[in-house]
Amino acid sequence: MAISIDVNDEMDLNLVLEVSIEEAGYGGGIPCISDICFQVRKGELLGIIGPNGAGKSTTIKAILGLLKHVKAKVSIGGSSGTYAYIPEQPIFYEDLTLWEHLDLAAAAYEIAYEDFVEHAEELLTRFGMSQSRDLLPAGFSKGMKQKMMLMIGFLAKPDIYIVDEPFIGLDPRATKDFLRLLEEERERGAGVLMSTHVLDTAEKICDTFIMISDGKMVAQGTLEDIRITAGQPEEASLFECFDRLM
Ligand SMILES: Nc1ncnc2c1ncn2[C@@H]1O[C@H](COP(=O)(O)OP(=O)(O)OP(=O)(O)O)[C@@H](O)[C@H]1O
Numbered sequence: 001m002a003i004s005i006d007v008n009d010e011m012d013l014n015l016v017l018e019v020s021i022e023e024a025g026y027g028g029g030i031p032c033i034s035d036i037c038f039q040v041r042k043g044e045l046l047g048i049i050g051p052n053g054a055g056k057s058t059t060i061k062a063i064l065g066l067l068k069h070v071k072a073k074v075s076i077g078g079s080s081g082t083y084a085y086i087p088e089q090p091i092f093y094e095d096l097t098l099w100e101h102l103d104l105a106a107a108a109y110e111i112a113y114e115d116f117v118e119h120a121e122e123l124l125t126r127f128g129m130s131q132s133r134d135l136l137p138a139g140f141s142k143g144m145k146q147k148m149m150l151m152i153g154f155l156a157k158p159d160i161y162i163v164d165e166p167f168i169g170l171d172p173r174a175t176k177d178f179l180r181l182l183e184e185e186r187e188r189g190a191g192v193l194m195s196t197h198v199l200d201t202a203e204k205i206c207d208t209f210i211m212i213s214d215g216k217m218v219a220q221g222t223l224e225d226i227r228i229t230a231g232q233p234e235e236a237s238l239f240e241c242f243d244r245l246m
Pocket residue numbers: 026032050051052053054055056057058059
């Protein structure tokens with residue numbers, strides 16, 4: 001394994017994430033992804049899109065240093081260089097309530113207790129989860145578990161959010177609440193790296209994209225850049241570009 005995660009104060013001050021993955025995979029010597037390079041700036045939302053099995057989650061795992069086989073350089077910028085990872089599959093402790101999960105996360109992020117209580121109460125209200133605060137997440141629905149992961153991520157107020165497919169379990173109201181919070185965080189200067197299949201939403205909210213197919217980047221940039229790469233006209237949707245490039 002050869003991965004370096006630098007918390008680097010000397011990089012371009014507007015960059016919150018710089019990724020250069022030579023190759024990465026799950027062992028056995030065969031890489032699943034290769035030559036994936038991109039940057040995320042303050043306030044930017046970069047969408048990773050691609051078909052099932054293209055390598056979106058593997059790219060995220062490579063960035064987080066979760067793979068055995070990875071040759072990559074990852075730099076997280078800003079003075080504190082912090083990130084929050086919101087996984088596609090909720091991860092939780094069977095014996096801890098929702099509130100205890102938030103409390104544990106706040107302790108890990110070293111947030112002062114009063115600040116934690118205020119922010120956590122606000123998040124519970126915004127996600128409509130106040131009544132579930134003292135319940136165990138094992139009994140939650142898929143969407144409620146997803147909301148818990150989002151709340152834990154938002155507690156951190158990091159430099160960059162790394163979010164793996166957030167939309168699948170969320171109802172329309174929760175999706176709206178999530179997008180509004182994300183927008184506020186971007187106004188604060190946080191960057192966002194988000195993988196998703198929901199292309200009409202991605203088209204509306206992402207500033208830039210990387211499109212991955214078969215473990216490689218096939219297009220990169222703004223929607224306009226993607227249209228040019230796909231040889232599509234000005235009015236073409238992200239889905240039409242995706243369809244053409246895949
Ligand atoms: N734990 C694993 N062990 C071995 N190979 C894996 C593992 N997870 C994923 N892969 C392989 O890595 C490749 C990329 O998978 P990945 O999960 O990154 O795709 P994805 O683009 O996130 O797909 P989806 O949209 O279906 O979530 C696939 O060929 C997949 O079979």
